[in-house]
Amino acid sequence: MEPDIVKDIFLQPGGYYWGENGTRIRTLLGSCVALCFWHPYTKTGGMAHIMLPNRPSHVLDPHPKYADDALEAFLKKFxxxxxRPGRFVCKIFGGASMFSPEEDKLDEVKRIVEIGEKNVESVLKLVKKANIDLTASNxxxxxxxxxxxxxxxxxxYMENPKN
Incomplete structure (x- = not known):
């Protein structure tokens, strides 16, 4: 049942938020992936709005917009x-192919089109490597x-108009 007072957080692309009971985190995803963790006893949890599958080697500072940095932020929080990470419920959403290029388009365009798939693959691989069970995904x-x-x-709760 929804609490009388709800703290509503809108997570921007690349954002990360950790909160507690009484909080709702919401976001809008295209090719990005939302990585969500929730602790059933403490009623705490968080979400990362992941934009890219990994941090490039030339970028020195970690940022949760990268899948590897987002998971690391959660592991530090745990x-x-x-x-232990296994005490949290883990769910992922997003990773859509938002563009449909024609066959003769440039490789760069195809790489952009596949970013949703790459984001999902990266998050799944990282979660598995950390021995975290995925309880739900879309x-x-x-x-x-x-x-x-x-x-x-x-x-x-997910709204997905065309899938």
């Missing part, structure tokens, strides 16, 4: 809380998604 497709993540119950 450590700060004295919790990825791929050709359309955007609106995600609403309620930290009071761990539920994710």
């Amino acid at each position: 450590n700060q809380l004295g919790e 990825t791929g497709g050709k359309s955007h998604r609106k995600i609403y993540f309620s930290l009071w119950d761990g539920e994710v």
Whole structure:
């Protein structure tokens, strides 16, 4: 049941947010991926709005817009809380192919088209490598998604008009 007072957080692309009971985190995804974690006992959790599969070697500072940095931010948070990653519910959403280039388009355009798929692959690989069980996902497709993540119950409501 929704609390009487809800702290509503809109997560921008590349954003990361950790909150507690009474918080709803929402975002809009296209080719980006939302990585969500929730602790069923403490009713705390967070979301990262991942834009790219990994941080390029020339970029020195970590940022949660990269899948590898986003997962690392969560692992650090779990450590700060004295919790193991396996105690959290993990869900991912997004990674749509938002563009449909013709066969004769440039390789660069095809690489952009595949970014959603690459984001999903990267997040799945990183989650698996960290021995975290994925409990729910809705990825791929050709359309955007609106995600609403309620930290009071761990539920994710998704609007997906065209998939």
